Amino acid sequence: MQREDLGSLFGRIIRRLIAAEKPLLDGHGLSMWGYGVLTHLAKQSAANQLALATAIGYDKSRLIALLDDLEQDGLVLREPDPADRRNRRVRLTPAGKARLAAVRADIRAMEDDLLAGFTAAERRSLTRMLTRLANG
């Protein structure tokens, strides 16, 4: 029973993260997946909804209602693609960017708190290794 499972470690960490993030997201009227969509769109607008769904690992059927909500809140915009009228491009509105920035500030503060015991070098090393694992 030497070393502990990665699965168990990551599982416990994810639980802590979710528990800490949930109230912050609630405070800004965002769901986990809603936040995921905004975050992704901040990096790059989506050429179509299917691409967005696969990019964030969400079900394309479920994405519809999620986008409906975000659009109704004025955070994202679905616009037709003139080149291929089947596609609907999705991008952030200014309000979406603002909302994201606000949540992100809260989340960053929470994460800083979580990493309080880590030196700057450790944090860099950790995020670098996590990124490698995530993109494997």
Added chain:
Amino acid sequence: MQREDLGSLFGRIIRRLIAAEKPLLDGHGLSMWGYGVLTHLAKQSAANQLALATAIGYDKSRLIALLDDLEQDGLVLREPDPADRRNRRVRLTPAGKARLAAVRADIRAMEDDLLAGFTAAERRSLTRMLTRLANG
């Protein structure tokens, strides 16, 4: 949009881990939570089921059926606590230990594969940091 969210990183990693672990567990006839129970019991037998549930972060109601299954498969044993007959101690059977060892070998191999690009020093550093985060 400087650094990426911890939540997003951990989320993607967890997805990869689950996708890789699921078939291994299936191959040994274990569910995620079943594996979690066996792993925990290998570290220490549970004084009662409630303690076990909270230790692994599982719902105490749901634990019943899970233990029923594990017991029926001969992997764990529920035995009365002579000191307090409300309690039911839970511990691994030899078959449970054997099953756990088998799954664990598979999982360890999978994890080694996942960490293929990491040096021994990096792995140590990673697990040390993850443990700190998990036990915050």
Added chain:
DNA sequence: GCCTATGATAGGCACATGCATACTAATCTG
């Protein structure tokens, strides 16, 4: 010896998930 608290168990509720199907509009292929 009563009253309260605790552990094991059963059951239900609301919700999110992955997965599958179906339908329409638009595009592409031959």
Added chain:
DNA sequence: CAGATTAGTATGCATGTGCCTATCATAGGC
């Protein structure tokens, strides 16, 4: 132009989850 493919959308199903309530046996406090 006809047939196949793709994007968006709606919907349904089985499953798993957290949470909450109820019941029963046992313990412990007073």
